Amino acid sequence: MIEDGVWHGPIVDQHIHLDRSNRFLDAVSDFARSGGTGLILVHKPAFSKALPIDINGYREAYSETISMAQEIRDSMNLDVGVALGPHPVSWEKQIHTLGIKESSELHLEAVGLALDLIQSGEANCLGEVGRPHYSVSDEIWETANSLLSEVLSMAASSKSPVQLHVEDNGEQTCRELSQICRESGLPPDHAVRHFAPADVSSEFTHGLSATVNVGSGTVGVLCETASSSNAPWGMESDFLDDPARPGAVLGPKTVPKRTKELCSSLLSKGWAESKVEDLLLNIHERWPKSIYGI
Ligand SMILES: [Zn+2]
Known part of the structure; x- marks a missing residue:
């Protein structure tokens, strides 16, 4: 899979x-x-545009994501999995229009629907769910955390993996999240912190798995911390496909580019080819296959 120092395996x-x-x-x-x-x-x-205000709205929105995934599979030779879930920012925004009770009820209903679709094989993961990444009132923060515990318990009961959208408060975020996951019965390798920083060491992740948002400068940190990691991790672009926010996130070519960069950096630091291959296969094949089934 590595030929002349270049990665040709899965990404x-x-x-x-x-x-x-x-x-x-x-x-x-x-x-x-x-x-x-x-x-x-x-x-x-x-x-x-307009966020769903009832479960039928969610049903429509989810089926659009599912049909886009099918269209990609039909037109390209790619493995495509689907993550469905009500975004925590939608929940927070709708508190101000629907009220906290109705917004929370809708949120849980939308989680239930996503889990049904995962169970029936139309989707692979619950996400992104989590808590607002910006500061909110104490009341909203407390509700967000108890709602998240409930969501993670639901995911644990249906054995679904979860992609978490959370604030970026360094290792404290990981520490709190891995605690909430443990209390909810969700295995830490099934709880993926999305938009994670590149520090994958166990001191930072506290056992919570992560997808690193591989912006520039991340490969150096990954090289330094990869050997001291105790939780699975992968890569993501969080590409938004939104012309109104160009540059807000990474482009679709970024994960392939950083994977190749990581491969050559590790080799140049003296890692054996077989060890690099093993790491990259964990990132891009074994772990994704084991949690999402793709
Ligand atoms: Zn996202």
């Missing part, structure tokens, strides 16, 4: 959003042409 982007009205298949073919072999298509909330 999975574990968190990518696509939009039919924007680049959609064109973005996916950029990914595939750069070496990408699989992706998890994450439900994109319609923040700029």
Whole structure:
């Protein structure tokens, strides 16, 4: 899989959003042409349009994500998994229109529906769910945390993996989240901190698995911390496919590019080819297969 120092194996982007009205298949073919072999298509909330206000609205929105995934499978030779779930930012926004009780009820119903679709094999992961990444009132924060515990217990009962959208408060975020996961009975390798920083050491992750948002400068940190990691980790772009926010996140070619960069950096630091191969297969094949089944 490594030939002349170059990685030719699988490459999975574990968190990518696509939009039919924007680049959609064109973005996916950029990914595939750069070496990408699989992706998890994450439900994109319609923040700029209208968020679902009832469970039928969620049903429609989820089926759109599922049909986009099928279209990618039909037109390209890629492994495609689907993550469905109500975004914590949607919940927070709707507190101010629906009220905290109705917004929370809708949130849990939308989690239930996503878990049903995962159970029936139409989707592979619950996500992104979590808590707001910006500061909110104490009341909202407390409700967000108890709601999250409930969501994770539901995921644990149905044995679904979860992609977590959370604030970035360094290792404290990981520490708190791995605690909530343990209390909810969710195995830590099934709880994936999305948009994670590149520090994958056990002191930082506290056993919580992660998809590192592989911006520039992340490969150096991954090289330094990869040997001291005790939890699975993968890579993501969090591409938004949103023309209104260019540069807000990474492009679809980024995960293939960083994977190749990581491969050559580790080799240049003296890692044996077989050890690099093993690491990259864990990232891009074994772990994704074991949690999402793709
Ligand atoms: Zn996302």
